[in-house]
Amino acid sequence: MDTGLLIVLAALVGALVVTILFLYSILDLLFGDLVRRIVAKLFKKQKPRKESNLPHPLTLSRTRQNPIMRQGAYEWEREAVMNPAAAQAGGKTHLFYRAIGADGVSRLGYASSSDGVTVDERLPYPVYAAHDPRGRGRVYRYDPVLYPSGGSWGGAEDPRAVVIDDKLYVTFNMFDGWDFMRVAVMSLGLDDLMNKRWNWSRPRFLSREGERHKNWVLFPEKINGMFAFLHNLHGTSDQSVRVGYASDFANFDPESVVSPDPNALPDSPRAWHKRMRSAGPPPVKTPYGWLQLYHATDQESHRYKMGAVLLDSNNPEKVLARAPAPILVPDASYENEGKPGIVYACGATVTDGQLRIYYGGGDRVVCTATAHLTSFVNALLNHKTPHLAAS
Secondary structure, three states: OHHHHHHHHHHHHHHHHHHHHHHHHHHHEEEEEEHHHHHHHHOOOOOOOHHHHHHOOOOOOEOOOOOOOOOOHHHHOEEEEEEEEEEEEOOOOEEEEEEEEOEEEEEEEEEEEOOOOOOOEEEEOOOEOOOOOOOOOOOOOOOOOOOHHHHHEEEEEEEEEEOOOOOEEEEEEOOOOOEEEEEEEEEEEHHHOOOOOOOOOOOOOOOOOOOOOOOOOOOOOOOOOOEEEEEEOOOOOOOOOOEEOOOOOOOOOOOOOOOOHHHHHHOOOOOOEEEEEEEEEOOOOOOOOEEEEEEEEEOOOOEEEEEEEEEEEOOOEEEEOOOOOOOOOOOOOOOOOOOOOEEEEEEEEEEEOEEEEEEEEOOOOOEEEEEEEHHHHHHOOOOOOOOOOOO
């Protein structure tokens, strides 16, 4: 190659290098910080976040409007309103709450809400009252000297509700003294519900006569074509519960259910509690299994706290995970009026991924609390320690 041409090419390359350096210096002066931040973000090696630095999502957060219902002026709900069942239909949340009257009788009242918190409608009369549960042609025996059940001496207590096909099913406790505590189920067509026609089916007993049982809950869908109900938190092992099945309730035989009296069982320490008391709302279906909330007591035996387990989808007697600490503790003021230290949940709904539970506070008022369902269940599976939130 000609020497002169080489000199020309070298000069051009040198000029190009000088120009590039000059432009770089100008850009660096004007935009250097921004460019360096962008480059650092693109090429910086990301360190994984430590799990301990993440927030704990196994949380039930009390609603700021609590209590959402208090005692009414009518005689039949003058003493207390509490422990509501909850069902969703027609764009509303339907609440069937336990009301205690001045006569010591528990009856079921009705209220509804469009947003799940604000009560839009509350009927001035009970929608169900039990009569002569023993079938002996006599009314309840009330004795204010004996210790009452949740503040009352008889009636229909602590309902739980599910919608299956075109019917609302409600399980509840029929109470007529400590020698008569039986679980019953009744149903109502959804059309009757929406039009407030309280044409309940005849209540059928699920638990045996002569045994003390309360708080059995129906699963919200049939399992293998059968109605399924959780009737005992104490299974054949620490990692199981007891589930019964029925093809229908009209011909159901309570003698077919073998369920030990929870009150007669000794303390059985597990997780955070010494004694499991009762199931809470009906099981909530999730992609990971059935979420079941329950009530239990620890060394503070007078304070009912809330726990959670996840049951296997295909074999709901099997416990997959259990919360290592209570998910709700009766620390709010309205949970310590009336009977102190009580949170007692009977209803649960899921809307847009949000779990909302309805519970009685202090055996006196109706309250609600929420959690993000997917995060809650994931944390339960991972055995995260719950962080209790109050607002």
